[in-house]
Amino acid sequence: MSASLIKDxxxxxxxxxxxxxxLIFSPGRINIIGEHTDYNDGFxxxxxxxKGIAAAIQKSASSSCTAVALDLDSxxxxxxxxxxxxxxxxxxxxxxxxxxxxxxxxxxxxxxxxVFKGNIPGGAGMxxxxxxxxxxxxxxxxxxxxxxxxxxxxxxxxxxxxNYVGVxxxxxxxxxxxxxxxxxxLHLDCRNNEAKPYKIDFKDHQxxxxxxxxxxxxxxxxxxxxxxxxxxxxxxLNIKALRDATEADLKKVIDKVPPSNYQKALFVIQENSRTLxxxxxxxxxxxxxxxxxxxxxxxxxxNQYKVSCDELDFLVNQTKKNKHVLGARMMGGGFGGCTxxxxxxxxxxxxxxTVSKVYKNKFNKACSTYLIKLEKGTHxxx
Ligand code: GLA
Numbered sequence: 001m002s003a004s005l006i007k008d009x010x011x012x013x014x015x016x017x018x019x020x021x022x023l024i025f026s027p028g029r030i031n032i033i034g035e036h037t038d039y040n041d042g043f044x045x046x047x048x049x050x051k052g053i054a055a056a057i058q059k060s061a062s063s064s065c066t067a068v069a070l071d072l073d074s075x076x077x078x079x080x081x082x083x084x085x086x087x088x089x090x091x092x093x094x095x096x097x098x099x100x101x102x103x104x105x106x107x108x109x110x111x112x113x114x115v116f117k118g119n120i121p122g123g124a125g126m127x128x129x130x131x132x133x134x135x136x137x138x139x140x141x142x143x144x145x146x147x148x149x150x151x152x153x154x155x156x157x158x159x160x161x162x163n164y165v166g167v168x169x170x171x172x173x174x175x176x177x178x179x180x181x182x183x184x185x186l187h188l189d190c191r192n193n194e195a196k197p198y199k200i201d202f203k204d205h206q207x208x209x210x211x212x213x214x215x216x217x218x219x220x221x222x223x224x225x226x227x228x229x230x231x232x233x234x235x236x237l238n239i240k241a242l243r244d245a246t247e248a249d250l251k252k253v254i255d256k257v258p259p260s261n262y263q264k265a266l267f268v269i270q271e272n273s274r275t276l277x278x279x280x281x282x283x284x285x286x287x288x289x290x291x292x293x294x295x296x297x298x299x300x301x302x303n304q305y306k307v308s309c310d311e312l313d314f315l316v317n318q319t320k321k322n323k324h325v326l327g328a329r330m331m332g333g334g335f336g337g338c339t340x341x342x343x344x345x346x347x348x349x350x351x352x353x354t355v356s357k358v359y360k361n362k363f364n365k366a367c368s369t370y371l372i373k374l375e376k377g378t379h380x381x382x
Pocket of ligand 1: 172173334
């Protein structure tokens with residue numbers, strides 16, 4: 001699948017710019033558990049996948065840069081000394097933001113052209129945005145010998161998201177996309193960005209994604225609001241981040257915070273602890289336990305953190321009727337996108353058929369399913 005993406009961007013690049021590009025593949029990610037914990041300095045458990053963004057990039061002799069989003073059939077030209085955010089919600093901000101944040105580090109990039117194309121639908125909660133940002137910073141680092149470390153590159157991608165896209169995201173997506181490891185998930189401590197890789201082989205079980213194919217508006221502002229709520233409670237507790245709080249600590253300020261925010265902070269504390277327990281469950285090969293934690297995560301995301309939606313809740317509820325599914329939950333920021341499901345391999349096909357039918361009946365639109373492979377992070381394609 002990624003081979004055909006690479007072929008497409010290469011072909012278009014050569015036709016358009018008459019030079020040989022550097023080719024990069026930058027993956028999207030899944031997350032087994034640990035949602036909305038990253039910006040609370042907590043733990044997450046993501047993995048890079050075999051879907052993402054392919055980019056063809058090369059220096060340009062012209063006096064401006066050109067970026068082509070092949071899927072959208074959309075092209076922009078820009079000048080390096082006049083970079084500013086484009087209109088809200090446009091793909092351009094991912095590219096412009098990365099260039100601007102590189103410049104903010106006093107690193108000098110020259111004019112360049114880029115063509116990119118992806119096979120993750122936007123809004124699926126599989127981080128096509130981090131994949132794109134990483135492909136741009138990785139390519140520019142290589143072409144202009146910027147000598148950025150991978151750690152510096154993901155911080156640039158994250159800042160692009162904050163300052164150009166307008167989402168105050170954590171580091172999970174950029175980290176997973178850049179540092180992914182074949183057949184492994186990364187148990188990442190978002191306080192120091194250190195990860196322990198876990199080989200993921202669930203034997204007769206597997207992870208599948210089901211995409212609601214919806215993305216509700218306001219998801220960006222709702223995300224930023226939640227982050228702000230978490231930070232205000234940390235301040236009240238006089239700690240650096242909610243990662244440092246226990247449920248007992250939180251109880252001490254119960255009278256000082258609105259009940260809805262109290263529930264959100266409680267969710268973060270509990271989700272962080274579930275993420276630690278999930279690593280242990282995987283070490284112990286205890287898939288029942290892992291599945292139960294995944295279900296609890298959804299419960300919390302839906303009822304306490306309030307980032308789910310009818311479509312996601314429906315898909316998770318359907319799995320509860322099938323004893324071959326050990327756990328299911330919404331994945332990523334929320335308000336649409338995918339659920340991640342831990343299911344017996346032998347039952348996956350039948351389950352997908354059933355769930356597709358009932359989803360169509362209920363919402364009058366189709367859901368999509370993805371079988372995914374865990375792959376390495378952002379890299380050059382020879
Ligand atoms: C989005 C953000 C991540 C993370 C998740 C929720 O994907 O980009 O940083 O906060 O939501 O876990």
